[in-house]
Amino acid sequence: MAKEECKALLDALNKATACYHHLVLTIGGSADSQNLREELQKTRQKAQELAVAIRGRLTPPLRDRGLGAEERAEFERLWVAFSSCLDLLEADMRRALTLGTEFPLNKPLRPLVRTGVEGGAANVAARALSARSLRHEAERGFDVEDLHQLEREILQVGEMIHDMEMKVNVPRWTVQARQAAGAELLARPSAGVSSMRCVSVEQRMGPCDPSKALAATIFSAVLLAAVALAVCVAKLS
C-alpha cells in the first residue's frame, strides 16, 4: 500500500534527521574529529536519498485530482510532516556549513571548544543508516572537500523544497495532525518499521550500563567480605 510505504520512509527520514541534528550539535566541540565529519556526510546523504524517494511517492497522489477526501487528508498530513522535516534538515545543514568553516580541523590556531563531550558518535550514525556499525574510511583533508560538497547539497535541497512548494499546493492550516498535545507521554505504538533494538519508550533504564554493573559487583563483593569477617569474629569470640 502506498501509504504504508510512505509512512515507513517518513519514519526513516525522521530518524536520519534526528541523528543528523544530534551529530551537528557536536561540531566545533571537543568531540569534533575527522570521523564525525564523515558520519555527518553519510547521514545527510542517506537523509537526502530518503527525501527524494518520499517526494517521488507523495507527489503523484497529491496531484491526482480524483482522490477521495479522506485519502487526500492523509496524504496531506504526511506531506506537511515531510516538508517540515526537510526544513529542519536544511537548517541543520546550513549550520553545519557555518560551523564547519569556522572550526576547521587540524589547525592549531583555532582550537576546538572544550565542551566536555568526548565519546564517539558512531552509534548514532549507525542508527541513522540502520546499519550495525559504521566503518570510517576517510583520508586526511576530508573535511575541506566535504564543505564544498555540503554547499552543493544545501543548494540542491533548497531547490527541492522550492520545487515542492511550486508543484504541490497543500494549505497548511487545513491539515489536522493526528497527535494531540501531550501525545508523547503515551507509550509509542508499535510502528510498522521496527528499529534494530525494539525497546519501548517506557523502559527508562537502557541496556545495562557497564559502569553500573561494575559498581554493583564491587558493592556485593564488599558486602560479602563484611559478612565473612563478621562470621569469623563471631566464631573467634
Place this chain on the structure above:
Amino acid sequence: MAAGPASHGGLRRAQRPHLSKMERMVVSMQDPDQGVKMRSQRLLITVIPHAVTGNDIMEWLIHKYCITEEEALHLGTLLVRHGYLYPLRDPCHLELRLDETPYRFQTPYFWMSTLWPAAELDYAIYLAKKNIRKRGGLFDHEKEHYDQLHRKISHTWDLVVMQAREQLWAAKQRRKGDRLVIACQEQTYWLVNRPPPGVPSVLEQGPERNSCTAGRVQMPTGPFQTKTVDFYRREVECLRKALGRARVKSSVCLEAYLKFSSQRGPHDPIMSGCLPSNPWVTDNDTYWAMNAPSAAVPTRLRVEQWAFSFRELLEDPVGRAHFMDFLSKEFSGEKPPPRLPARAPPPRFPPAWGGPDPVPGPPAENLSFWEACEELRHGGQAQVPALVDAVYQQFLAPGAARWVNIDSRTMERTLVGLGRPHRHVLDDAQLHIYMLMKKDSYPRFLKSDLYKDLLAEAVVPPKTKRRVFPFMRKPRHSSPSPALLPASASREPSGGDGEA
C-alpha cells in the same frame, strides 16, 4: 521558516558585534597553553572533563586583558548570561559566582550567533522531549508555551512528537556523560532564548539602525561566495563612507548632552510639569491656547527659550516678529546706514514677505532676506524662478533698495548659480547672513531693553488648584457627531459623559 534566519544571518551578525567579540574571547580561552585551567567534574561514577570554576575565569580575564576585578566580573557575567558558559550545579540561575562552582563551555551549535532567532518548531521539540523525560514535569511558563505552540503549529504536531522521540533515542546511543552534557547544553540554550518570567532577556535590541549596513543586506555572506568586481566596489564605497563620517569624542558628546538636559529640563512639559495644567489630564486646554504659535502674549518659559540659541528665536513666529521689531527700532535714532545708494530706484517688486511693518528699516533687511530665502526653499516649485528673480532685484543687485552685505566669494557663487535657479541656489548667501545676524544682532537683542521688557511682561500662568473631590469631574463635551444635523448639533453642545 528555516530559510529566513539563515539568509539574514550575515546581517544579524553584522549588527551584533558584541557576540563575535565574546566568541573570540571564548575561543582564546580554549588555547591549550594559555587558556583557562580545566578540571574534571565527578558525578558518582561518571567523570566529565572540561569544567572550569568562576575563579579561574576571573583570573584568566584579569591576566589576559589587564583589567580590574570588577570589570572581569562584569565580563564573566555577560558571558554566562549570553549562554557561552553555563553553571553545572544550579543551571537555572545564569550568573557568575566567584567560588568553586563549576561551569562549562557551550557548544558552538548553540551559540547565539549560529542559532538565532530560535525557531518555534525547535522549541516545541525541546518541550516535547522534556515532557517525555520528566513525565510531564514542565515548569508553569513552559506549560503555557507548550499550549501556545500547540495552537500555533498544530499542523506539524506529528513531526514534533516523532522528532522528539527520535532525538531522545539518538541521544541514548551515546555514553552517559555525553548525554548529560548535551542535555545541559540544550537546557542552557533555551534558558537564554526563552527566559522564565522575571529574568531579563539578553536578546532585546534597540531599533535597527539603517546606516551603511542597509547597503550590505543584499550580499550573501556564504563562505564560498564568488568575490566579483561588484562586491569589491561595494566594499570600497562602504568603507569610504565610513572614513568620511564625522566622529566626535564621547566626552564632548556627553558634555553637550548634559548641558542640553540641564538647560531644557525646566522647559520640558513632561519632566517639569506644565502650567496651568496638563490638558490630557484635566481636560483644560488653556496650556495649548497660551502656547499657540500666534499667541499675543508669550509665556515666560517661551521668552527664556529664545535666549538658548538663535535658531530657537527664529523658529518661533512671535520671537521672529519681536526680533524684526528690534532690528527696525535699533538704528532709528542713530546715524543713517553707511551705504546709501546714489540713486534710489523704487523697489520693483513689493515685498511679499516681511514682519508686521510693511517697510521695515534698513538693518532689518538681513532678516527679510533670510525670510525670503526660507520661503524660496519651502515654497512651491512653480514659483521658484519668479521668486529668485524678485529676491535678486530686491536684495542682491548692485544698487538694490535693500542691499544685503554678502562677501564677494559667496556673491560670485550665487550670481553664477542664478543662471539656473533652483530652490537651494541662495543657500550660501542665506547661511552667511544667518551667521552675521547670529554673531552681531542676536547678542545685542538679548541685552536690549526690548527683550528685558518682554521678559518682565511675560505671563506665568498659575497652577490650577487640585480639586478636593477628584471624582466630581467637569462634564466632558463630546464633539457633535457629523451624522447629526447642524441644527441639532448646535442645540446640543454638551453630549453625555458616557464617552470613554
